Amino acid sequence: MSSHQDFTPKPVEKNIRNTYRWLEDRLPILSFLSDALVTYPAPRNLNYMWNFGSLAGIALVLQILTGIFLAMHYKGDVNLAFDSIQHIMRDVQWGWLIRNLHMVGASFFFIVVYIHMARGLYYGSYKSPREVLWGLGVIIFLLMMATAFMGYVLPWGQMSYWGATVITNLLSVIPFIGKYVVVWLWGGYSVGDPTLTRFYAFHFVLPFVIIGVVVLHLWALHLHRSNNPVGIDLKRAKDYIPFHPYYTIKDTFGLGVYLIPFTLMVFFLPEYLGHPDNYIPANPMVTPAHIVPEWYFLPFYAILRAIPIKEIGVAAMFGSILVLFFLPWLDSSPVRSARFRPLYKQIYWLFLINFVVLGWCGANPPEGMFVIIARVATVLYFSFFALLPVLARYEKTKPLPATI
Numbered sequence: 001m002s003s004h005q006d007f008t009p010k011p012v013e014k015n016i017r018n019t020y021r022w023l024e025d026r027l028p029i030l031s032f033l034s035d036a037l038v039t040y041p042a043p044r045n046l047n048y049m050w051n052f053g054s055l056a057g058i059a060l061v062l063q064i065l066t067g068i069f070l071a072m073h074y075k076g077d078v079n080l081a082f083d084s085i086q087h088i089m090r091d092v093q094w095g096w097l098i099r100n101l102h103m104v105g106a107s108f109f110f111i112v113v114y115i116h117m118a119r120g121l122y123y124g125s126y127k128s129p130r131e132v133l134w135g136l137g138v139i140i141f142l143l144m145m146a147t148a149f150m151g152y153v154l155p156w157g158q159m160s161y162w163g164a165t166v167i168t169n170l171l172s173v174i175p176f177i178g179k180y181v182v183v184w185l186w187g188g189y190s191v192g193d194p195t196l197t198r199f200y201a202f203h204f205v206l207p208f209v210i211i212g213v214v215v216l217h218l219w220a221l222h223l224h225r226s227n228n229p230v231g232i233d234l235k236r237a238k239d240y241i242p243f244h245p246y247y248t249i250k251d252t253f254g255l256g257v258y259l260i261p262f263t264l265m266v267f268f269l270p271e272y273l274g275h276p277d278n279y280i281p282a283n284p285m286v287t288p289a290h291i292v293p294e295w296y297f298l299p300f301y302a303i304l305r306a307i308p309i310k311e312i313g314v315a316a317m318f319g320s321i322l323v324l325f326f327l328p329w330l331d332s333s334p335v336r337s338a339r340f341r342p343l344y345k346q347i348y349w350l351f352l353i354n355f356v357v358l359g360w361c362g363a364n365p366p367e368g369m370f371v372i373i374a375r376v377a378t379v380l381y382f383s384f385f386a387l388l389p390v391l392a393r394y395e396k397t398k399p400l401p402a403t404i
C-alpha cells in the first residue's frame, strides 16, 4: 500500500459532475430534460397565451395525482359507488379536498385546453409545419372527452346514469351493427354494473395514454419550435431566448394567477359547475326532467339535438370535432397569425361567440326558441370551416414584418 495515497474527499461538485456523466453515458435523460426545459430556444415575443400549454400539463398531473388518491377509497360497484363517494366526502381524512380538487380540476383542465386551442386557432399554429402537432392535440382532446365522460359516470348519481344511457345509446345509429355495439359496450342489456366497472378501468388508464400523446405533442413542438404571435418563421438566432429563466418564471407567474380562481372554486364553490341531480342515487325507474352533460360538452350536445334526424345529429356531433383534424388543409392561407388577416380575425371571433351560444342552447331544454337558435348556430359552426378555403383565396392580408 502506497504511503502517498490522497484521502481528502473530492469536492461535492466533482462527484455530482461524475455521476451526471456516468448517467449521461448510459441514459441521457438529464440532457434531454435540460434541452426541453432549460435551453429550449423559445421565440422571444411569446405572449401570455403561450402559458396555457404548460398549465394544461400541470392540470393533467393534478388530475392523475388526485385520481389515484380517490381510487384508494372509491368502489366501482353499482351497490357501493354512490356511498363510497359520500364516504370520501365525510369520513376520509382530506377526502373532501381531494375530491373537490379532482372535480373542479376537470373543469379547469377543459377551460385551459379550450383557451390553448383558441390560441392555436387565432395565431394559425395548426398550419404547416405544425399539422401533426395540431392533430395530436385533437387526439388529446378526444381522449380528454372520453375520460371525462366516463369519470362522470363513476359517482353513480342520476346524471351519471342517464348521461351514460343517452350518450352510449347514440352508437345504436351505426348501420346494421349499432345495437350490438351498444350491448357490447354496456356488457349487458342496459347501463349497469359491468358498464360501471369497465368505465372505471378506462377512466383510470386513459390519462396515462394522454400523457403518452402529450409526449409526442411536445416532440412535434420541439422539432419546429413554437409559433409566435406574429406567425412568421424566425431565422435569426437573436429571435430566440432560452426557455429558462424567461419562460419558467413567466409560466410560474401564470400558474399563480391560475391558482386564484381555481382554489376559490375548490374551497367555496366546488359544486357550482356540477348538477344537483347527481346527488340523487342512480335510479333506472326515474328519468330526470332534463338530462344535461357537464358544461364542457354542451356545445357538441347542442349540435346533436339541433338536428331532428338522430343519425344525422350523431354524425354532425362527431363531425364537429373530427373536422378539426382537417383544419390545416382547409385553411390554406400562407399567413398564420390573425393579426394580419382582417377577415379571418372577424370570422374567428364570430366562431368563438357562436360556440358559446351553442353551449347556452345545450344547457337549455330543446324547446321553442332554443331549437331555432341551436340550428342556426350549428349551421354557422360548420360554415366557419367551409369558409376557410374561400377566405384563403380572396382575403387581402396585411403586409408581414420581416422580423419580430
Ligand code: HEM
Pocket (backbone or CB within 6 Å): 049, 050, 051, 052, 053, 054, 056, 057, 058, 060, 113, 116, 117, 120, 123, 125, 126, 130, 133, 134, 136, 137, 138, 140, 141, 210, 214, 217, 221, 225, 226, 227, 228
Ligand atoms: C393535455 C392537454 C395538452 C397539453 C398538456 C399540451 C401541452 C402543450 C405545450 C406545453 C405546448 C407548448 C407551450 C404552448 O405553446 O402553449 C403546446 C403547444 C401546442 N399545442 Fe398543446 N397541449 C395539450 C392539448 C392541445 C390540444 C387539445 C390542441 C389542439 C387541438 C393543442 C395544440 C397545440 C398547438 C398547435 C401548439 C403549438 C403552439 C405554438 O407553437 O404556437 N394542444 N401544447
